[in-house]
Amino acid sequence: MTATDPTTSTTPVATPAPEAIAGDGGIRSYHGQPVLKEPVWSWEIPCYFYTGGLTGASSGLAFLAELRGNDLLARRAWAAAMMGGVASPLLLISDLGKPERFLNMLRMFKVTSPMSVGSWILVVAGGSTPLAAIDAWTGWIPGGKYARRTAAMFGLPLATYTAALVSNTAIPVWHKAHRMLPFVFGSGAAMSAGAATVALTPPGAAAPARRLALAGAVAGAVTSELMEHRLGEQGEPYKQGAAATFRRVGRVAGAAGALLLVSRGRSSRAAAVASGMLLSAAALSTRWSVFKAGFQSASDPKYVIGPQREAISRGERRGAARREPRI
Amino acid sequence: MTLDTVSWPASYGDEAKPRKGFFTDTSICIGCKACEVACKEWNQIPMSIKGFSGKSYDNTLALGANTWRHVAFVEQRVPAGVDDGASLVEAAARADVIDAGVHTYQEGDGLRWLMASDVCKHCTDAACLEVCPTGALFRTEFGTVVVQEDICNGCGYCIPACPFGVLEQRKDDGRVWKCTLCYDRLKEDQQPACAQACPTDSIQFGELDELRHRAEGRLKRLQDAGQAEARLYLADDDDGIHGAGAFFLLLDEPEVYGLPPDPVDTRHELGSIWSAAGAAALALGAGLIAAVFGGRR
Known part of the structure; x- marks a missing residue:
């Protein structure tokens, strides 16, 4: 590492070896400063992850329950879908730095921006869901069946595109989980829709919603576990700080809600309502956990620099620096 | 060298100008912060006082909405034994350091200074621009990346998308701000304010292919003079952003300056x-x- 001028007898000026000034776990950084910026998104965004999933999966549940001839369940599911569908755009607009410019979201359609694609999905799903719900309850909407089909179809991407949105960033804990995160969100959406509908529907008509809520809870636990396992050291933020707290709340509420639903959900309306609320809290809390983990991953330079430096050391990546002159 | 981006020069047709950029040669940065001041004055950027950071001479700490040029200060102990100390004194007495022909401001007796003026990289593959849902971020006719302040609605998506942590929201304003590579000055055939103010030509502005050629020469000269740690950063088309409009000559690993070693x-x-x-x-x-x-x- 000693740099000596070969042409003269100039004093050798040694460059300190990396290990000599290594700080946090062998990672070199600039005074421990973060490399990435944390997002500026506030509480509205994780809540929207929940309401978007709720709307999307509830529309599908309602549409399919109609097909099966369970109109009582279908109407309650449409009501759940409508609640989420009305809340979602309000949450998103409220989070903008310039809310009065929310229509600029529709200036273009860009596949490279999941937020752009998602805005259009939300326009279609958020526009058709209230129409579908009102039609299901009153039959007043002309062409209501088209609104129902549209809401059900666009509800599916509405429930998972938000995972693509956060994955399509430089934040390691989100980006490196891009294959699993949509399944975590999709499972959460199923649990949210099932839970809300279980809470709103008399137990006798709610069997499909119970199955959906339980399947979503199980799938959510499995996919979250798989995601964290695949992240390895990069998944550490899920075990620290606010992300860990929300993760724990999500698991405890999810397990309690699922147990209550299985044991008493068929016989007791009160138990059904309680389990629906517990599972809803679990779904919301899980989204918060993912949200907070991203902030923690961005703010610690070791999660950003460490894996990049390791990939260069292993020869998998060339990195962005080069010492050999090309001249 | 290709230098082409997705939308430049193709979408500009006859109006495309040569791709402009910065070559920041940190080996001759003296840490004067003239670039920060000139940038602030020209672009009328609000103050960004964070108080005394205790981190060398750096009290702005990072690029952000109100810091479009940021001078990093790194102090490194050079391992020096008794013999090294003696030879340093001897060398200084003989003034061999100057006789070497090529020298940097970072060589000292037992302490090495690294100073570097950081800026938006104006990436060839610019994640901020690609994720922007409104089209507020766009590629100019000079191949640079600029936020249109009359369109940005403050959605904040570009902020975590940038692998360098350049973009930031101005809290009172709600929009995102960053270096424009002095788009207004470029249109008048002027160089950016930071480059004009730099007293040592550590910040060099020009046509990107010319800058790259110049940088290779400087790298070779430093390497030949024994600066084995000298390296070019973001000067190649095969890195994770397919090269940058603003690239650097560094004297240590990028992360030491707060730069990601492998941005993608x-x-x-x-x-x-x-x-x-x-x-x-x-x-x-x-x-x-x-x-x-x-x-x-």
Whole structure:
């Protein structure tokens, strides 16, 4: 590492070896400063992850329950879908730095921006869901069946595109989980829709919603576990700080809600309502956990620099620096 | 060298100008912060006082909405034994340091200073621009990346998308701000304020292919003079952002200056990101069908 001028007898000026000034776990950084910026998104965004999933999966549940001839369940599911569908755009607009410019979201359609694609999905799903719900309850909407089909179809991407949105960033804990995160969100959406509908529907008509809520809870636990396992050291933020707290709340509420639903959900309306609320809290809390983990991953330079430096050391990546002159 | 981006020069046709950029040669940066001041004055950027940071001479700490040029200060102990000390004194007495022909401001007796003026990289593959849902971020005729302040609605998506942490929201204003590579000055055939103010030509402005050529010469000269740690950063088309409009000559690993060693544009994985989201949507549909039809009504 000693740099000596070969042409003269100039004093050798040694460059300190990396290990000599290594700080946090062998990672070199600039005074421990973060490399990435944390997002500026506030509480509205994780809540929207929940309401978007709720709307999307509830529309599908309602549409399919109609097909099966369970109109009582279908109407309650449409009501759940409508609640989420009305809340979602309000949450998103409220989070903008310039809310009065929310229509600029529709200036273009860009596949490279999941937020752009998602805005259009939300326009279609958020526009058709209230129409579908009102039609299901009153039959007043002309062409209501088209609104129902549209809401059900666009509800599916509405429930998972938000995972693509956060994955399509430089934040390691989100980006490196891009294959699993949509399944975590999709499972959460199923649990949210099932839970809300279980809470709103008399137990006798709610069997499909119970199955959906339980399947979503199980799938959510499995996919979250798989995601964290695949992240390895990069998944550490899920075990620290606010992300860990929300993760724990999500698991405890999810397990309690699922147990209550299985044991008493068929016989007791009160138990059904309680389990629906517990599972809803679990779904919301899980989204918060993912949200907070991203902030923690961005703010610690070791999660950003460490894996990049390791990939260069292993020869998998060339990195962005080069010492050999090309001249 | 290709230098082409997705939208430059093709979408500009006859109006395309040569791609402009910065070559920041940190080996001759003296840490005067003239670039920060000139940038602030020209672009009328609000103050960004963070108080005394205790981190060398750096009290702005990072690029952000109100810091479009940021001078990093790194103090490194050079391991020096008794013999080294003696030879340093001897060398200084002989003034051999100057006789070497090529020298940097970072060589000292037992302490090495690294100073570097950081800036938006104006990436060839610019994640901020690609994720911007409003089109507020765009590629100019000079191949640079600029935020249109009359369009940005403060959605904040570009902020975590940038692998360098350049973009930031101005709290009182709600919009995102960053270096424009002095787009207004470029239109008048003027160089950016920081480059004009730099007293040592550590910040060099010009046509990107010319700058790259010049940088290779400087790298070779430093290497030949024994600066084995000298390296070019973001000067190649085969890195994770396919090269930058603003690239650097560094005297240590990038992370020492707060720069990521292997920045990657997230769009390079957009295909698998969308595939996974699509597959999950289909799985959700299948789950819904199974839940509704897979048991009693």
